[in-house]
Amino acid sequence: MTATPHSNLYVRNLSPEVDQAVLQQLFQPYGQIESCRIVKNARTHASKGYGFVKYSSVESAHSAIQHLHGVLYGGGILEVKFADADAGRQQSGQVPGDNLYVRNIPSAWTDQDLLQLFLPHGSVQDCRLLQGGDASRGMGALVRMANIDEATAAIENLNDRIPVAGAALPLLVRFADTAEEKRAKRANSSAYAARSGILGSASPAAAGIAGAQLPAADRQGFAGVIAAQGHHHPATHLLAQGPSSVYIKNLPPEADKLFLYQRFAPHGAIQSVKVLTDEDSQQCKGVGFVNYVVPTGAMLAVQAMDGVRIGDKYLHVSLQTHSRMRGPLQ
Structure with missing residues (x-):
């Protein structure tokens, strides 16, 4: 239902x-x-x-x-x-507690560095850095203080503060998600994945853009609206045909299939993704592919994601050509 x-x-x-x-x-x-x-x-x-x-x-x-x-x-x-x-409301970190979630920690830091940052604000019961994550937002961590008052004081004093000279981003410090908030996030994520075509076979209509998979008459009408306003837009050329895959360069080493799904699903229903990895380290070699259900998704992904900054690099996203193909997308 x-x-x-x-x-x-x-x-x-x-x-x-x-x-x-x-x-x-x-x-x-x-x-x-x-x-x-x-x-x-x-x-x-x-x-x-x-x-x-x-x-x-x-x-x-x-x-x-x-x-x-x-x-x-x-x-x-x-x-x-x-x-x-x-x-009108935030979905994370709204329930006060002694557990804190921290983001934008410098990549060179250790658990000891994290401990020293929080000790002036109370008794630190536990702290640990989280491995992986989004390189553009720095490392994440979980910190547990002795009580809610100390956790609140740490947020008031450390949130939005530059942790060390030369750090790229200010810290994000908030209350960690409760079990109920985590369940709500998982439910929202599953619902979004189903609508976006991440889970199972996606219908072309899930591409989520006017004219993506419409009958010929409607596609002509969509293009006519653009022409009537005196504008030319590349969407009019790719509504029915053209490449449906994109080629991505400059991905961070920790990029995996989920990384691609999360960033490229908003632009259309995805059929498959592939990340090229190093045989020894199993880390991403900086190259990936996303195959959309319809060509419009690929075109919108190029428009939205080409030039986006991830960490210290800028993504290069272009339509897939046969010369770049490294095997079937999986």
């Missing part, structure tokens, strides 16, 4: 000029808005190109999707769909 969708929308492909006021003005005609926000880079405060709009009713959310999804606005084709979580 399919759950009734909530009234919160995820909006993607927003130009840097679109701020919160402009986003609200764009969505205001379709119903009463409860909350609206643009997601920004924590360090630069620049827009990440996506945001959330929550309406007071599901009907208003449906109306906004019907009128705005696939519309050319500010140089990009808007993607508007139901979000996995409400925009």
Whole structure:
């Protein structure tokens, strides 16, 4: 049985000029808005190109999707769909406790360095660095203080602080997820994976973009909307044919299949992924492939991910050619 969708929308492909006021003005005609926000880079405060709009009713959310999804606005084709979580609340680290989650720890640090960072704020019962993770956000860790008061003091004093001179990012320190929050995350992740085509065979409609797998008449209509506004967009060339795979360079050593799924699934239903690894270390050699169900997914992935910074490198993402093929995607 399919759950009734909530009234919160995820909006993607927003130009840097679109701020919160402009986003609200764009969505205001379709119903009463409860909350609206643009997601920004924590360090630069620049827009990440996506945001959330929550309406007071599901009907208003449906109306906004019907009128705005696939519309050319500010140089990009808007993607508007139901979000996995409400925009007005955080889903992690909201329940106070003595356990803390820490992010953006310098890659050269040890458990002892982490201990010395937290000792001035109370009695540290346990601390350990987490292996792997996203290189663009630094290392993660778990720290357990003696009580909630000490954990709260550590958050107040260390969150958003540069841990050492020359560190790339400020620390993120928050209460660790409770068992209930972890279950909610897993449920949201499973639901998103099912809708995005990560689990099992995905239907072409799961690509999630207007015109991706429509009948010929509708594809022509979609292209006509763009032409009528006096704009030319490459989406009009790849709605029905063209490469459906992308070639990726400059991946971090810890990149694996899940790494690719998490970053490339938002752009369309994925059929398969492949990461080239070193035979001895089993680490990624910096190269990967993502095969989409329809060509539109590949085109959108190139537009969104080419040039994205991961750690100290910038991804190179391009449409797959036969000359780059290293064997079948698995």
